[in-house]
Every structure is written in C-alpha cells, then in structure tokens.
Amino acid sequence: EDEQVKASLVALMDRLADGNVERNRSWGWNMSSDPCKDKWIGISCDSQSKSVRKVVLDELNLTGVLDIGSACRASSLSVFSLIQNNVVGSISEEMGNCKHLTHLYLGGNQISGHLPESLKQLSNLKRLDISDNNLSGEVPDISGISGLITFLAQNNQLSGEVPNLDFSNLQQFNISNNNFSGPIPDVKGRFSAASFSGNPGLCGELVSRPCPPTTRKSKDSSPKHFFIYSGYAVLGLIVVLFVAFKLASKTKPKQDITAVEVNTSRRSNKTSSSSTSNKSKITENKSEYSLSSVENGAALSSLVLLTSPTAQGLRFEDLLRAPAELLGRGKHGSLYKVKLDNGATTLAVKRVREWSITSEEFKTRMERLDQARHPNVLPAVAFYSSKEEKLLVYEYQPNGSLFRLLHGPETGQALDWESRLNVAAIVAEALAFMHEELGDDGIAHGNLKSTNILFNQDMDPCISEYGLMAFQHQSNNCSNDAHGSFKADVSGFGVILLELLTGKQVQANGIDLAQWVHSVVTEEWTVEVFDKALISQGASEERLLNLLQIALKCINPNPYERPNMNQVALLINTLKDEEDRSGSDP
Ligand SMILES: Nc1ncnc2c1ncn2[C@@H]1O[C@H](COP(=O)(O)OP(=O)(O)OP(=O)(O)O)[C@@H](O)[C@H]1O
Numbered sequence: 001e002d003e004q005v006k007a008s009l010v011a012l013m014d015r016l017a018d019g020n021v022e023r024n025r026s027w028g029w030n031m032s033s034d035p036c037k038d039k040w041i042g043i044s045c046d047s048q049s050k051s052v053r054k055v056v057l058d059e060l061n062l063t064g065v066l067d068i069g070s071a072c073r074a075s076s077l078s079v080f081s082l083i084q085n086n087v088v089g090s091i092s093e094e095m096g097n098c099k100h101l102t103h104l105y106l107g108g109n110q111i112s113g114h115l116p117e118s119l120k121q122l123s124n125l126k127r128l129d130i131s132d133n134n135l136s137g138e139v140p141d142i143s144g145i146s147g148l149i150t151f152l153a154q155n156n157q158l159s160g161e162v163p164n165l166d167f168s169n170l171q172q173f174n175i176s177n178n179n180f181s182g183p184i185p186d187v188k189g190r191f192s193a194a195s196f197s198g199n200p201g202l203c204g205e206l207v208s209r210p211c212p213p214t215t216r217k218s219k220d221s222s223p224k225h226f227f228i229y230s231g232y233a234v235l236g237l238i239v240v241l242f243v244a245f246k247l248a249s250k251t252k253p254k255q256d257i258t259a260v261e262v263n264t265s266r267r268s269n270k271t272s273s274s275s276t277s278n279k280s281k282i283t284e285n286k287s288e289y290s291l292s293s294v295e296n297g298a299a300l301s302s303l304v305l306l307t308s309p310t311a312q313g314l315r316f317e318d319l320l321r322a323p324a325e326l327l328g329r330g331k332h333g334s335l336y337k338v339k340l341d342n343g344a345t346t347l348a349v350k351r352v353r354e355w356s357i358t359s360e361e362f363k364t365r366m367e368r369l370d371q372a373r374h375p376n377v378l379p380a381v382a383f384y385s386s387k388e389e390k391l392l393v394y395e396y397q398p399n400g401s402l403f404r405l406l407h408g409p410e411t412g413q414a415l416d417w418e419s420r421l422n423v424a425a426i427v428a429e430a431l432a433f434m435h436e437e438l439g440d441d442g443i444a445h446g447n448l449k450s451t452n453i454l455f456n457q458d459m460d461p462c463i464s465e466y467g468l469m470a471f472q473h474q475s476n477n478c479s480n481d482a483h484g485s486f487k488a489d490v491s492g493f494g495v496i497l498l499e500l501l502t503g504k505q506v507q508a509n510g511i512d513l514a515q516w517v518h519s520v521v522t523e524e525w526t527v528e529v530f531d532k533a534l535i536s537q538g539a540s541e542e543r544l545l546n547l548l549q550i551a552l553k554c555i556n557p558n559p560y561e562r563p564n565m566n567q568v569a570l571l572i573n574t575l576k577d578e579e580d581r582s583g584s585d586p
Pocket of ligand 1: 327328348350447454
C-alpha cells in the first residue's frame with residue numbers, strides 16, 4: 001500500500017512539475033526514497049502511523065497540471081495546499097477520494113474548468129480556498145458540508161446562485177469578482193458587500209441593488225424545473241402520507257416540529273401503572289426517575305420538545321419506562337443513559353437538582369439556547385421542569401469525552417498533537433460563536449470542562465451541557481455579573497488547553513493543574529510542562545509554547561485581563577493554520 005501511495009505522489013509531482021520545473025534532487029518525490037522517512041519537500045506525516053497527512057507545495061513555481069485525485073490516494077491526507085504556483089488543468093471528479101481532507105487550498109493558480117460534483121463528498125472539509133484561478137460554471141451544492149468555515153472563491157468566472165452555505169458558521173467568505181447572479185442570502189450580518197462585489201448579476205440590500213420580482217419565476221418556469229419540482233411535490237406528498245400513517249397508528253395525537261408541550265398530568269395514572277409493570281426491566285437506578293411531581297400529576301409539569309428531529313414523538317412516559325443506566329453523579333446532578341425503541345435511540349438524560357430558577361425562566365433559557373445552533377455544540381432535544389428538579393434530554397454521544405480520551409484507560413496516546421490542536425480550535429470557535437449569539441441574553445456555558453467536551457459519531461468534538469447551569473464560580477472570579485460568567489468560560493477553556501498540553505488531570509493527588517503549570521513556568525522549566533507523548537511525537541516546540549501562552553492568558557487570575565473567546569479562537573486558528581501549512585514538521 002505504501003508503494004501505491006508513493007507511486008501516486010510521484011505521479012502527482014510528475015504532472016505538477018511537467019518538465020517546466022527542474023525538479024530539485026533534494027525535494028525527494030521519487031520511487032527510490034520514502035516520503036515520510038526521507039522528508040520529501042512539502043510532505044508531513046503522522047508520527048505514529050507514518051502515513052502522509054499533508055501535501056503543502058506553496059510557491060514552488062510549479063507550472064504543470066493538477067491531478068489532485070493522485071494525491072488523494074494517500075488515504076489519510078487531510079491538508080492539500082498548492083497556493084501560488086502557476087498550475088493549470090482542472091479539478092477532476094476523482095477528488096471524491098479525498099474523504100479525509102479538511103483543508104484544500106488551491107488559490108493563486110491557473111486552474112480552469114468546472115468545480116467537480118464530487119466536491120460535495122468532502123464531508124470533513126473545513127477550509128476551501130479556490131480564489132484567483134480561472135474556474136467557471138456553478139458551484140456544486142456543498143450545503144451538506146456542515147463544518148465549512150472558510151470559502152474563498154474570489155477572482156474566478158464562477159456563475160449561478162450564491163452557494164447555499166451555513167453563514168452563521170462561516171468565518172471567511174468571499175466570492176467577489178465572479179459572475180454570480182440572483183439574490184444575496186441572509187449572511188447573518190457576518191460579511192460585508194466586499195465579499196460579493198464585482199458580480200453584476202447579484203442583487204439585494206447588501207449590494208444596494210433591489211432584486212427584480214421575476215428572478216426566480218423565469219427560472220422556475222422552464223420545463224426542466226417543472227418536472228423537478230413536480231417530483232419534489234410527489235415526494236413531499238409521500239412523506240406527508242407516511243408521517244400521517246405513522247401518527248395515526250400511535251395511541252396519542254403527536255406533536256408539531258417546534259416546542260410542543262406534553263401535559264404529564266393527563267397521563268400520570270398511566271405513567272405510574274406502566275412504571276410498576278415495567279419494573280423488572282429497569283435497572284436499580286430507576287428510582288431516580290420517580291419524579292414526585294409527575295406521580296402527583298402536577299398540572300404544570302411537562303416535557304417540552306425542542307426542534308431537534310430526535311425529539312419528535314418523544315413522550316415522557318417513554319423516558320420513564322426505558323432502561324436507564326447511571327453514567328455519573330456530578331456536582332450538579334446525575335446523568336443517565338436511556339435506551340428507547342429497543343436500543344434504536346439512545347439518549348442522555350441529565351437530572352439537575354437545586355437550581356433556583358423558575359420554570360418560566362428555565363423554559364425561556366432552553367428555547368433561547370435551542371435557537372443558537374452550532375454544529376459543535378450539542379443541543380438539548382427536550383426538557384422537563386418542575387419546582388423540585390429539571391431534566392435535560394440530549395442525544396447520547398457514543399465516543400466518550402475529551403476527559404476520557406486524555407486520561408481514560410486508553411490514555412492520551414490516541415490523541416496526537418495535530419488532533420489536540422484541532423480539538424482546541426474547534427471548541428474555541430464553537431464557544432466564541434455561542435458567546436456572541438447569547439451575549440445579550442447573558443447565557444454562558446457555566447461549567448466548561450473536559451467531561452463536557454464529547455466526541456460525536458464523526459469524532460468531532462462537541463460542547464455539551466451549554467447554559468445548563470447558572471454561573472457557579474463567582475467567588476473565584478471576582479465578578480457576579482453575566483460578564484463574569486463568560487470570563488469563567490474563558491478560564492475553563494484555558495484549563496482544557498492545559499489538559500491538552502500536559503496530558504494531566506485538573507486535580508491529581510491534591511495538585512491543582514493551573515498552579516502546577518504556573519510554578520513550572522516561573523522556574524523556567526517550561527518544556528517539562530508538556531505531555532511527553534507530544535514531545536516524542538516531534539510536535540513543534542514553538543507551537544506548543546504558543547498554545548501554552550494562550551492558555552495562560554485564558555486562566556489569568558484577573559478575569560478582566562482574560563481575552564474574550566473571539567480573540568482566543570483567532571489566536572488558535574492562526575496557530576493551527578501555521579501548523580497546517582508547515583510542510584517540514586514531522
Ligand atoms: N450526551 C452524552 N452522551 C454521552 N456521554 C455523556 C453525555 N453527556 C455527558 N456524558 C458523560 O457522562 C458522564 C457523567 O456526566 P455528568 O454531566 O453527570 O458529569 P460531569 O460533567 O462530571 O458533572 P457535572 O456536569 O454535573 O459537573 C461524563 O463522563 C460525561 O462525559
């Protein structure tokens with residue numbers, strides 16, 4: 001397999017160099033040497049598996065033809081960068097092989113032709129830069145690439161409508177100087193006219209050009225579109241009929257998409273009888289579910305379903321009846337893993353005690369949180385509130401927490417430096433987004449720590465339990481206003497960075513991690529701080545130190561001197577970009 005990877009890379013370089021460039025012998029890139037061991041120029045490898053992770057060939061004056069499909073045969077390739085060469089050719093459909101790509105930088109070349117449909121298969125893509133080329137045609141529908149944060153396509157001849165992207169998630173976006181047409185979508189105030197200028201066919205408030213009412217009509221009336229839309233209509237009808245059939249076959253009338261209240265008092269008798277009849281199935285933790293308010297049939301107690309599709313049709317009695325396994329008892333409550341529909345759906349139910357918040361306030365908070373969506377923040381799917389207790393229902397995340405990955409039985413070996421930096425960047429961005437969205441509402445995370453960073457099915461980190469607890473640490477953070485709770489999140493994030501850098505637990509054998517790091521740094525033994533696994537993997541000491549500096553800023557004892565999360569995210573992203581672009585690191 002290694003030989004095949006090598007052959008693909010050599011083929012890639014043969015076409016890139018294409019006889020125009022006197023291929024320097026010291027570059028490597030030949031069948032008689034090894035891309036990782038012999039450090040071919042522009043190649044970075046995973047230090048453990050010795051597989052090629054990055055190809056960065058920026059500014060080498062390459063003038064040949066791009067065959068990115070070849071590079072993607074190096075199966076674990078995550079970064080491909082070819083900025084500012086004079087490479088020609090087009091991007092082939094074979095790019096669909098690049099499933100692991102997170103960064104694709106092709107800016108400043110002479111690449112022509114259409115963007116291939118296979119672009120949409122790059123589901124892990126975070127940054128795409130195709131700016132300053134000769135690309136034409138429409139951009140394929142890449143709305144399914146949920147984690148995309150950079151889309152730079154300026155200075156091409158691309159046409160069609162503005163790509164349908166999640167603008168609330170994008171950090172960089174530019175399609176200026178192309179031939180895009182039609183209305184500019186709602187960019188959530190994140191981008192200015194400069195990102196759209198030089199496209200005479202675009203209209204909308206942002207470019208001060210009103211959209212003619214016929215823009216869509218004329219397009220939609222073509223026979224092709226008629227058939228497409230009739231197809232959709234028939235499909236929609238089938239779905240509606242299927243849903244109606246499903247709903248009719250259930251005993252209870254069901255809920256609508258948005259927050260629907262299920263009054264538990266009406267079925268309290270059923271609940272108590274069914275919970276008795278199912279006792280044998282339920283683990284010993286079941287007693288934790290015997291919510292007194294439900295048993296008493298309190299009129300206002302209800303399970304509120306939020307907008308997540310997982311919540312649809314969820315009933316309180318289903319939760320009560322299902323087998324529940326206690327996962328942990330934290331400071332603020334207990335957490336249960338609950339399996340529904342014979343294990344087809346697994347939920348995590350958090351039971352919070354002693355939270356002095358009225359049911360009304362709690363409801364407003366939960367609904368506000370439901371509106372602030374970020375792909376790396378786990379939303380609650382439903383909640384329940386009574387005077388005595390609150391329940392929060394989340395989707396169960398099968399891949400454990402950052403705490404487990406760093407300190408669990410499998411140990412932090414599994415997480416190399418690049419992955420740790422990636423986790424830091426993703427969590428920082430997600431937290432910065434939430435702070436921005438919920439700043440006016442004063443809702444911070446309130447309890448940020450590595451057990452609350454969970455890995456989803458794609459092994460992407462997600463912040464869980466956001467806004468679940470009112471701010472708890474005022475006394476340590478000198479402020480008791482909402483501002484203080486955001487600064488406490490920054491400090492919590494700083495401690496997570498320390499865990500990533502040191503591989504050590506926050507509190508071990510009575511030693512506090514932050515204090516320990518401070519003392520080692522003060523005594524100028526800084527390198528001693530870092531996780532030995534990172535050093536032996538050959539992680540760049542300079543970037544380890546840079547991340548440590550950011551962590552120390554975040555945990556500054558004076559909350560007013562801590563940066564805000566936007567600043568932190570920017571610093572970490574810059575660091576990550578440096579790492580991604582560093583062709584020479586091991
Ligand atoms: N949605 C989820 N899916 C899978 N595991 C989860 C989920 N939510 C929490 N966990 C894990 O369950 C365990 C217990 O969670 P819990 O929130 O009770 O603990 P904690 O975060 O240590 O405490 P607390 O949040 O109360 O301070 C933790 O290891 C956490 O990582």
